[in-house]
Amino acid sequence: MENQSDKFQQVISHTKEYGFVFQSSELYDGLAAVYDYGQYGVELRRNLRDYWWKSMVQMNDNIVGIDSAIFMHPTIWKASGHVDNFNDPMVDNKDSKKRYRVDVIIEDKAAQYEAAGDKATADALIASMDTMLTNADFAGLRQLLIDHKIVCPLSGTSNWTDVRQFNLMFSTQMGSVSEDSDTIYLRPETAQGIFVNFLNVQKTGRMKIPFGIAQVGKAFRNEIVARQFIFRMREFEQMEMQFFVRPGSEMEWYNHWREKRMAWHKSLGIDASMLRFKDHTKLAHYANAAVDIEYNFPFGFKEVEGIHSRTDFDLKQHQTFSKKKIQYFDNDLNEEGKPYGNYIPFVVETSVGLDRLFLLTLCNAFEEQVIPKEDGTSDSRSVLHLPAILAPYKVAILPLLKKDGLPEAARKIADELRPFHSIFYEEKDTIGKRYRRMDAIGTPFCVCVDHQTLTDGTVTIRDRDKMTQERVPASSLKEIIDQAVRMPIL
Numbered sequence: 001m002e003n004q005s006d007k008f009q010q011v012i013s014h015t016k017e018y019g020f021v022f023q024s025s026e027l028y029d030g031l032a033a034v035y036d037y038g039q040y041g042v043e044l045r046r047n048l049r050d051y052w053w054k055s056m057v058q059m060n061d062n063i064v065g066i067d068s069a070i071f072m073h074p075t076i077w078k079a080s081g082h083v084d085n086f087n088d089p090m091v092d093n094k095d096s097k098k099r100y101r102v103d104v105i106i107e108d109k110a111a112q113y114e115a116a117g118d119k120a121t122a123d124a125l126i127a128s129m130d131t132m133l134t135n136a137d138f139a140g141l142r143q144l145l146i147d148h149k150i151v152c153p154l155s156g157t158s159n160w161t162d163v164r165q166f167n168l169m170f171s172t173q174m175g176s177v178s179e180d181s182d183t184i185y186l187r188p189e190t191a192q193g194i195f196v197n198f199l200n201v202q203k204t205g206r207m208k209i210p211f212g213i214a215q216v217g218k219a220f221r222n223e224i225v226a227r228q229f230i231f232r233m234r235e236f237e238q239m240e241m242q243f244f245v246r247p248g249s250e251m252e253w254y255n256h257w258r259e260k261r262m263a264w265h266k267s268l269g270i271d272a273s274m275l276r277f278k279d280h281t282k283l284a285h286y287a288n289a290a291v292d293i294e295y296n297f298p299f300g301f302k303e304v305e306g307i308h309s310r311t312d313f314d315l316k317q318h319q320t321f322s323k324k325k326i327q328y329f330d331n332d333l334n335e336e337g338k339p340y341g342n343y344i345p346f347v348v349e350t351s352v353g354l355d356r357l358f359l360l361t362l363c364n365a366f367e368e369q370v371i372p373k374e375d376g377t378s379d380s381r382s383v384l385h386l387p388a389i390l391a392p393y394k395v396a397i398l399p400l401l402k403k404d405g406l407p408e409a410a411r412k413i414a415d416e417l418r419p420f421h422s423i424f425y426e427e428k429d430t431i432g433k434r435y436r437r438m439d440a441i442g443t444p445f446c447v448c449v450d451h452q453t454l455t456d457g458t459v460t461i462r463d464r465d466k467m468t469q470e471r472v473p474a475s476s477l478k479e480i481i482d483q484a485v486r487m488p489i490l
Ligand code: GAP
Pocket: 188, 189, 190, 191, 221, 223, 230, 231, 232, 233, 234, 236, 238, 240, 303, 304, 305, 306, 349, 351, 352, 353, 354, 355, 356, 357
């Protein structure tokens, strides 16, 4: 079996080499846990975002979207609990001066026990940690580090400081002069922008419960343990949907969204064996059920999306802190045939990280493929088996030669397709080299324009995954690509 850590390194190198992801501020030696998207990355990421938006907003008539500002009134974060509770327990190693999230290094240790076949110790360690985290028993957590001989990977020592809480929100100042400026936060989740606009949207959109509000946007967290490339970033993008329901019906909707979201991931060609649910055993104070959808990354199963039944916690908190009524008048009948009247709706949330989904998509699509040749030798290629709907370019139009009128004929075909699909046009290098470059950025189709095109208007179309070619009329290309990028009905 392929070494998974090697595979991850290959994926990282590939994203850099082919212009998908660059380290932020690389020219100045980089900024930790912040990344930029290059020319192909930006297209793939936009296609993922569009796929999510279409399946949430376009395909559901009871879900609408908003785009709220990143800066929000600071009291919002007091009400949501982020000022007081959005903390991670951290510990510093006195020798290396490195800071770690306590739960992460304990979980790593448990994984080591499990890998060595000692599942009982691993489970016991996690159970103790969970209890201590719930009870904010920081002395106990530190003792676990000592008892289990958990050492700093850099210094190799267990010379730990006390465990302390560390707030993950970034803050800045708003106001012209420092004396009258207010501390405001860069939002750590997009969800609160939806909650505080609940009434605006419900009233102006005449929305009837159950209904959802979706939003895609940047979020910021001062993550301490920033590892694994774009898996955990300090600036990232979330795609969240808050679904407002009648109190008492939340578990039904929670189960509905749990299944819907899993089906959505599978619709992108992810094998069922690579995905799993992980129910939260330790629930946040506002939740009465929560589950993660995990993907089997090269570094193990990790969270990609969370589905949370958030009760009426957030709307209630905003009602209290804003001193404004946030209620919904339900004039439908309940099971006893009575109008529900006024209530604060309950909320089921789906929350997926766009960048993490991007990483999942790349890990899933990447293959370093060996291709046997007829003479017994072999060739190889790096290929991204991206679903056509996500691919940065849907088709490459390639004249076989840079002469004989082939570039002109190819450009004409490309220009006719351009209004409908993203097209890559290239004349340089041998056709074989151009195919390989397209494989590496995941272009599902390569069209070769040759001398026959000039006489009968046909072209060859090459399938990226099967590497087979078929001769078709150039006039049928639009329909072939239309079919390949059609949005599925989930
Ligand atoms: N509104 C709920 C919420 O924010 P979360 O589990 O903290 O819940 C939801 O985050 C999703 O956002 C995660 O499943 C993950 O995909 C993504 N995410 C969270 N922190 C991230 C980070 N530091 N870098 C990249 N993605 C992150």
